[in-house]
Amino acid sequence: MKLTFRWYGKDDKITLNDIRQIPMVSGIVSAIYDTPVGKIWSQESIAALVEKCKVNGLECEVIESVPVHEDIKLGKPTATEYIENYKENIRRLAKFGVKCICYNFMPVFDWLRSELAHKNPDGSNSLAYHHDSVLSMNPLTSDLNLPGWDSSYDKNGLKTLLNEYSAKNEEDLWQNLTRFLEEIIPAAEECDVKMAIHPDDPPWGIFGLPRIITNYENYKRFLSTVDSPYNGITLCTGSLGASATNDIIAIAHLAKGRIPFLHLRNIKRTDKFDFVETAHPSACGSLDMYAILKAMADDGFDGYIRPDHGRMIWGESGRFGYGLYDRALGATYIAGLIEAIEKSDRRK
Numbered sequence: 001m002k003l004t005f006r007w008y009g010k011d012d013k014i015t016l017n018d019i020r021q022i023p024m025v026s027g028i029v030s031a032i033y034d035t036p037v038g039k040i041w042s043q044e045s046i047a048a049l050v051e052k053c054k055v056n057g058l059e060c061e062v063i064e065s066v067p068v069h070e071d072i073k074l075g076k077p078t079a080t081e082y083i084e085n086y087k088e089n090i091r092r093l094a095k096f097g098v099k100c101i102c103y104n105f106m107p108v109f110d111w112l113r114s115e116l117a118h119k120n121p122d123g124s125n126s127l128a129y130h131h132d133s134v135l136s137m138n139p140l141t142s143d144l145n146l147p148g149w150d151s152s153y154d155k156n157g158l159k160t161l162l163n164e165y166s167a168k169n170e171e172d173l174w175q176n177l178t179r180f181l182e183e184i185i186p187a188a189e190e191c192d193v194k195m196a197i198h199p200d201d202p203p204w205g206i207f208g209l210p211r212i213i214t215n216y217e218n219y220k221r222f223l224s225t226v227d228s229p230y231n232g233i234t235l236c237t238g239s240l241g242a243s244a245t246n247d248i249i250a251i252a253h254l255a256k257g258r259i260p261f262l263h264l265r266n267i268k269r270t271d272k273f274d275f276v277e278t279a280h281p282s283a284c285g286s287l288d289m290y291a292i293l294k295a296m297a298d299d300g301f302d303g304y305i306r307p308d309h310g311r312m313i314w315g316e317s318g319r320f321g322y323g324l325y326d327r328a329l330g331a332t333y334i335a336g337l338i339e340a341i342e343k344s345d346r347r348k
């Protein structure tokens with residue numbers, strides 16, 4: 001297992017040197033942020049990213065994300081060209097040592113929360129999701145903006161896009177995902193890059209948009225759609241765990257051998273569709289982090305792990321969910337879990 005840490009590139013106020021000082025973190029997870037979605041990333045920018053990590057003593061083997069253009073998800077005629085570009089990005093990244101690419105297939109919006117700085121009793125704050133608030137939100141007028149969202153749409157662009165999706169259901173999305181996978185997985189196989197789809201967060205439809213990477217049944221379908229070790233998943237505990245009906249360990253077993261990347265974070269479910277993001281340890285939230293990692297280790301998991309969103313603590317401010325301190329505490333906690341699991345297994 002390799003412990004990694006997400007870094008948002010040159011605009012991230014957290015430096016690679018900060019990350020390097022977190023014990024046991026050997027690599028970063030990043031992306032090229034200044035190329036529009038759907039375009040080919042320049043070799044120079046990939047080379048510069050990898051080199052920057054290297055001089056800071058860090059590996060750059062995981063990319064999160066190479067975003068999927070909406071035309072692919074919508075199955076528009078232009079999808080053909082965007083899929084070709086996607087394949088070229090896989091090849092180019094492989095050339096510079098990338099081994100795993102995380103992406104998602106959520107229409108329009110990536111992860112969604114209703115509150116960005118929910119006040120916790122201990123004085124920290126964190127991201128939270130209240131279903132009723134989301135139901136009352138209008139994406140065309142709301143100012144909410146999350147680090148994962150593509151901010152390049154103006155309100156008109158967004159309106160057009162939402163209109164195009166209004167005619168699409170889950171089956172349409174499955175069909176377009178299938179075509180995408182059938183095209184890109186052979187390219188990933190050829191250059192030895194593991195593709196790792198991220199679950200939908202939260203794992204249910206929002207704003208009337210379909211979402212499909214959400215539960216055990218759908219994972220079964222996903223994994224069999226293109227049955228290759230290169231067609232894998234990013235197991236994200238916090239995303240899947242938002243729904244109490246998701247048995248994360250069962251999903252991990254189902255995807256045994258197909259999980260190149262693990263996002264570890266904890267959430268506390270406060271109602272059927274409501275949750276608050278918490279510190280990483282099991283006791284702080286609804287998820288048993290030890291049990292999940294242990295089950296995966298027993299299945300032979302040997303992929304990349306990163307701590308996921310952190311709270312804002314010690315007066316830190318910055319990119320929601322992506323401050324330094326609490327994620328670093330998360331990394332240290334995960335390093336402890338890994339050591340305990342590995343040592344107890346060795347003694348058996």
Ligand code: DNO
Pocket residue numbers: 064065102103104110111148198236263309321
């Ligand atoms: C949120 C992240 C997501 C993730 C993408 C992967 O913090 O887990 O934004 O990067 O969904 O494509």
